[in-house]
Amino acid sequence: MLPLSDNLFLIQSSSAGEGKTRKMAKGLILCHQDGEFSRESAGFGLPVLKTKNQTIFPSLFSTTRHNAGSVETVYHLNRINTWQIAGIAAPALFSDFMEKIVNFYMDRPKFQSTGLTIRNTLFKFFKIQSTMNPGKSFGYCRILYQTKNLQLKISVKGQALKNPGRLILLNEVPGMDFTRMITCNKNGRKIFDGEDFLPWQTCAIETAVENPGLHVGFFLSLPENHTRSCFQVAAGREVGQDLNWAGLSLAAASDTFTYFVNFYQSGSKTSS
Numbered sequence: 001m002l003p004l005s006d007n008l009f010l011i012q013s014s015s016a017g018e019g020k021t022r023k024m025a026k027g028l029i030l031c032h033q034d035g036e037f038s039r040e041s042a043g044f045g046l047p048v049l050k051t052k053n054q055t056i057f058p059s060l061f062s063t064t065r066h067n068a069g070s071v072e073t074v075y076h077l078n079r080i081n082t083w084q085i086a087g088i089a090a091p092a093l094f095s096d097f098m099e100k101i102v103n104f105y106m107d108r109p110k111f112q113s114t115g116l117t118i119r120n121t122l123f124k125f126f127k128i129q130s131t132m133n134p135g136k137s138f139g140y141c142r143i144l145y146q147t148k149n150l151q152l153k154i155s156v157k158g159q160a161l162k163n164p165g166r167l168i169l170l171n172e173v174p175g176m177d178f179t180r181m182i183t184c185n186k187n188g189r190k191i192f193d194g195e196d197f198l199p200w201q202t203c204a205i206e207t208a209v210e211n212p213g214l215h216v217g218f219f220l221s222l223p224e225n226h227t228r229s230c231f232q233v234a235a236g237r238e239v240g241q242d243l244n245w246a247g248l249s250l251a252a253a254s255d256t257f258t259y260f261v262n263f264y265q266s267g268s269k270t271s272s
Contacts, residue, residue, distance in 0.1 A: 002069055002147040004263055007033040010044065010147065012063060012071065023132035024079045025060040028145055030173055032214060040244040041172035044261055045154040047141040049077050049165040054099055056080065056138045069147045077161060080135035086127045112199045120240040129242060138162050150263040158255035167255055171220065172247030173209065175239040180210040200236040207235050209246055220248055221260045230254065
C-alpha cells in the first residue's frame with residue numbers, strides 16, 4: 001500500500017478488476033476509505049505498447065517494495081486481446097478488424113457516442129466477448145512508483161522493449177464512478193459530465209478526471225526539464241458491454257521518462 005492522504009492510498013493487486021482486464025497486469029489501484037476503484041480499468045502507470053496492427057498489454061513479471069512510499073514493478077509486454085463470438089473463438093482477422101475500428105473512432109470524437117452505442121448493441125446481440133491471452137513477447141518495461149502527499153511519481157524505463165511501437169502509460173479508474181472531465185485553457189474552465197465525457201480525445205496535460213460524488217480527482221504533470229511537445233495526452237471514458245473505465249493516457253517519444261499523477265479531494269484542484 002502506498003499512502004496519498006488520510007483516506008486515499010494506492011495498492012497493487014493481481015486479482016483486482018473485472019472483465020477482460022483480469023487476465024492482464026494492472027497498474028496501481030486507487031483506493032478510498034469507502035472502497036477500491038478497480039473494475040475494468042487499468043490502474044495508474046500501466047505500460048502498453050501500440051504497434052501498427054495491435055495493442056500489446058502486460059503481465060506482471062516482478063515487484064519490489066523499497067520503502068513505505070516506493071515500489072518498483074517490471075511488466076512483461078506479452079498479452080493480446082482475443083475475441084469470441086457466441087462462445088466460439090474468432091479468427092485473427094477479427095482482432096485486426098476490431099483494432100481498425102478502435103483507431104477509426106478514436107480519431108473522430110463526434111462519432112464516438114453513437115459508435116459506442118452501436119458497439120454495445122452488436123456485442124450484446126452476437127454475444128461478442130474479449131479476453132487477454134498470452135502472445136508474442138515484446139520485452140519488458142520497468143516502472144518505479146513513488147508517492148509523496150497527494151502525488152504519485154512514475155519513472156518509466158522501457159529500454160528492454162523489443163520491436164518498434166509506441167509506448168503508452170495508462171492511468172485509469174472505473175468509468176461508473178469517475179464521470180467528470182475538467183479542462184482548463186485560455187478560454188477558461190469547462191466541465192463535461194456523463195455522456196459529454198467522450199470515449200477518446202486528445203487534451204491538455206492539465207485536464208482532470210473526477211468523481212463528483214466524492215470530490216476526488218486527478219490530473220497529470222511533467223518535471224520542469226521535460227518538453228511538453230514530446231508527450232501526447234488523451235482523456236477518455238467508456239461504460240458499456242465489458243467496458244468500465246475512465247482516465248488519462250500519456251504517450252511519449254522516448255522509452256525513458258518521468259511524469260506525475262496529482263490527486264486532489266474535497267473539491268479543490270491544485271497543481272503540483
